[in-house]
Amino acid sequence: MKAQTRCIIHNIGHHDLFLELYTPEHQRIGWCRPLSKSIAWIGEAVLNHIQQGSLSYHDPSSLCFEHDLVIPAGQCRFEYNEQSRETFISRETFEVLQGEVRVRSIYAPLVQEIVLSHEPIDHLESAKSRKQGTRPQSLDAIEKVIFFLVTAGAGKNSPRGIAQVIKHIVELRWQDYPQSHQSKYFIDCEHVHTDPHAIMPSQLLGLETRVVAEASQVAEKHGKHWRELFKLYLSVSTGTTFMISALSLSFAEWSPVVQTIASARHILSCTPERPSRVYRPREKEMSSINEWVKLESAQLDQASDLAIDELRDWREAYLEQRQTRPAELKANQKDEEVFFHRKGLKEVLCVVVIKDRFGVEGPKNSLIPIRGINAEVSLPTGTLCAERNAIGTALCRFPRLERRDILAVAVLSLEPSLAKLGPCGACAEWLAKVQEVSPSLRIISFASPAADEVFVKPALHI
């Protein structure tokens, strides 16, 4: 069996880092969570503390300091719910927390559970007590696992430092494993400088580009059926609604498995001293989504951008030369004018963007848009779709064209009732063959014949 590559995108929220607090007199206060407005400060403070080498012990879920991290009075605020005092910390504790407090250890419950769910069973003591779920049976089943910790925001609310801290904890955890295990696991942070309460899918293009790069490596190595060997997971238990919906929209076309921890809000019902299973992630396939996903122009990669621009030009040029639609001509029976669209009486325009790998028409690797149109002659075998026409034309111009050179396909129906036109069965089969080796291939469509709003076909399964 060929081994799988997994990309896991974990959104960092303020449920992600807990601090074990003590008073200056070494009395234990307990586990607390910083308020959102203290997140940036605490993230940086903990990161500095770790970098100064104050580390005495770590286990799979927590990390203890050799010397306490001192938080001066009033510097960091902790969660407290005035309406239901017992929800998080008691009134007495709240008052203690107004003074100087000390952090002795830190705990990252959510990310730990996600990390655990992607580790081979044979490395875990508690394996027997856990459901197997999608966890790989052995290390052989894994080619590579890459975690992206995503954060957004600037200023006091930025969890960027926390992401770095969590990266550190996870890397320490992997250091205990054999070399063969370590070399397959990677973790990195991806930060977006936008208010997490206003983030748009377009701002996650950088992250998507990294995911495409991982998928392309799988396609490069394994060729056909890369899709079966590449799996994307979205871990979105916490964070702003905007961030969660931006992540879901950006990656919908990848049919991710969504990992959520339902009880993420009931934090601290399990701690390192009281481990429980409340944080076990649930998994849900997103492949059932079959709506088209709306894209903003800033969300497009270069090939898609070019396909759309060229398609708009192609539409202008076509309408300028042929101002009457076949459907309108039908009543008048102008046979010659409807000849090429006689079957469906509907015109479809297409642009395929290819990479000129050998520099046939300019510098090597230039992106070249190629136009296509459907031709539907009234014969049993008379239908040639716009997509296949454009791909055939591309092959005429670039005889050394390979599947992996086909990067984007944009399709526009000039018939309003066929808005967001998807590839027909025959074209879908062609494009599925292309996608076997070209993970970044996008199938783009439009909301109306005006070619304004852009949509992408979700769930890369064409």
Ligand SMILES: [Zn+2]
């Ligand atoms: Zn077709």
